[in-house]
Amino acid sequence: MSQPQHSDLIRLVDVAKRLPKLAVKLPNIAMGLSQAYLRTPKTPAGLALAFERAVKRNPKGTALLFEEQKYSYTELNEWANQIAHLYLDQGVKKGDVIAVIIENRSELVATTLALAKIGVIAALVNTSQTGKVLTHSVNLVKPVAVIVGEECRKAVDTVRDSLSVAQDQFYWFADQQTRQDAGEEPKQYTNLAKKIKEYSKDNPNETHHVAGQDGLFYIYTSGTTGLPKAVIFSNSRWMLAYGTYGHVLNLNKDDVMYVTLPLYHATGMVVCWCGVIAGSSALAIRRKFSTSCFWTDVQKHNASAIGYVGELCRYLMDAPESPNDRKHRVTKMIGNGMRPNIWDGFKQRFGIEEVLELYASSEGNVGFSNVFNFNNTVGFSPVPFSIIQYDKEKDQPVRDSKGHCIKVKKGETGLLIGKITHRSPFDGYTDPEKNKSSIMHDVFKKGDSYFNTGDLVRDIGFRHAQFVDRLGDTFRWKGENVSTTEVENICSDYEKISEAVVYGVEIPNTNGRAGMAAITLKENTTLDDEDLVKMAAAFKSELPPYAVPVFLRVQEKIETTGTFKYQKSKLKEEAFYPDKTSDRLLILLPNSDRYCDITPEILSNIEHYKYRF
Structure with a gap:
C-alpha cells in the first residue's frame, strides 16, 4: 500500500461530520451490540x-x-x-x-x-x-x-x-x-x-x-x-x-x-x-465468481448489497464499462481488501454509497469495521488493540530499555496486536504449539497478553487503521492466504528440484502478491522443455489454483543467513526482473499449461497490465 495522503488521516471534525448518518443506524447497532457482548460463554x-x-x-x-x-x-x-x-x-x-x-x-x-x-x-x-x-x-x-x-x-x-x-x-x-x-x-x-x-x-x-x-x-x-x-x-x-x-x-x-x-x-x-x-x-450465492456474469446476476436476484474481497473489485474495475454497471440497486458492500487506488473510482462507477471494509482473521481476537464509511480504511475497532513499532530487518517488535513494546504515532505503520481479555479472548488453533507462538507476553506491563496478528497496519487516528502488509511465511493472492512452506514442500517433490524457497511478489495493478519460487536443481540436472510442462501440471495437481507459483527463479545455490534462514527480503526485492539477477526466470502465464522464460516482451506486457493474472 502506498503512503497515505494527508486526507487519509482522520480528525475529530471528520468523525463529527459522519455522526448524523450513523445516528440512523444506532438503534440497530445498539441491539446488535447487546447480543454480541451481553452474554456469557455458557449462555x-x-x-x-x-x-x-x-x-x-x-x-x-x-x-x-x-x-x-x-x-x-x-x-x-x-x-x-x-x-x-x-x-x-x-x-x-x-x-x-x-x-x-x-x-x-x-x-x-x-x-x-x-x-x-x-x-x-x-x-x-x-x-x-x-x-x-x-x-x-x-x-x-x-x-x-x-x-x-x-x-x-x-x-x-x-x-x-x-x-x-x-x-x-x-x-x-x-x-x-x-x-x-x-x-x-x-x-x-x-x-x-x-x-x-x-x-x-x-x-x-x-x-x-x-x-x-x-x-x-x-x-x-x-x-x-x-x-x-x-x-x-x-x-x-x-x-x-x-x-x-x-x-x-x-x-x-x-x-x-x-x-x-x-x-x-x-x-x-x-x-x-x-x-x-x-x-x-x-442470501444469493453463486458457485464461483465470474466477472462477466456479476452484474447480470445482481440484476437477476435484485441484489441490494454485495460481499467482496479486493481481487473481486479489481476484476470488476478491469472489465469494460457497461450499461449494467449501474442498472441495479446495490448501494452497500461488505468485505475486505479494497485497494486505495480504486476505492473512490469503484464507488463512482458502480453507484456504491457504503463500503463496509473490515479487518478480521479466523483465528484472531481483534476486528475493525468501517462504521463511519471513510475511504481507504479497515475502519474502527471497539476492542482493545495496539499498533507497535516493528523492526522488519530483525523480524521482531522494537522494545525499550525496560523490555516493553513501543506504540507508533498517528500516521505511522507498525505491528497490530490484540489484547487478550475475557471480552476479547483468543480461541486459537487446534495446534497448542501454534497457539504459544501467536501470543506475546509482558508487552506493556508484566502479566499482560496480546495476540500477534502478523499484520502491519497504519494508525490513521480515532481508533482507525489502514492495512499495509502481512509478515511471516504467508502472503495473500486472489483473496486467499498462501502458505509458503506448503508450496515449498510441493515444489521440492518435483523430481529435479532439490530445494525451493517461496515468497510473494507484487505485480503492477494487482491485489496481493503472486507466488514466486526460487528453486535449486539436483546435481547434474537441467530443466528442459518437457520439464516446463511437467512442473506446471504437477504443481496444479497438488496445489489450489491460487497457490501455484506464477514465477520460478532457477538458482545454483539458495542464500541463507548465519542462522540458516532464507534471505527472502532480497529475493522479494529482485522479484522477476531480469536486470536484477542473472538467474533464469520463468513465468506461468494465465491459461497456460507450461512455464516459459521471461523475455523483454513478456516483462513489458506484465508492466503494462496486458495479462490478467
Missing part, C-alpha cells in the same frame, strides 16, 4: 438460534437464492432440521466434527445450518484442495463423518483410503437441486438428500443447549509449517460478528445480499451471512 447463542429468530420474523420471506432455486426462511429451516435429526439419530453429538466438502450451493448452506443446530462443528474444507493437503485437512480435525458434493467427489475418492473416517460415514449430495430430485448415489456413499426425507422438519431441542463457548466451524488458514491450520470458530465469535458487522450493515426484509466468495472462508460464511440473518434478508 445459549450462535448461528442456529439467530437463524431461528429470523425465521419467526420473516417465515415466508426469501432466505436463499442459488441459480433458479429459491427457499423461504421456513423452507430452509425445515431442510436443515431434517439433516440435523438424521445425524442425531446416527448418534452424533455436540462437539463432534463433520467435514463438509461442497461448493457454494444450497446444500452447503443447509448442511452448515443443520450441524450448527445440534452443536456439531462443521469443518469447512477448501474445495480447491486435493491430494496430501486434502488428506491433512480432513484428518487434522478427526471428523466422525464426511459430507461430499458430487462436484468434489473425485478429489475425495483419490485420497479416501488415507482419511481417518469410517467407510460407512461418507455422505453425498448430487450436484443438482436435491430437494426436488435426490439422484442416485455412487457406491460407498449414503445419499443424504434421500435419507433425510423420513425425518422431522421441527426444530431440534438441542439448539437451545448450544452455548457461546461451543464450536461452530473449523475454518482453515495457511500455516507457517506448511499445511493448513484448522481454526476453531466458536458460536460466541459468530455472535460478535453478528452483533457488530451484521447490524452495522443494516439490511432489512427487502434486501438481497449477493455473495460469490467461497463459503469455506469467514468473509462469506460469517460476515456476509450474519448480515443477512440480522436483517431477515435473502
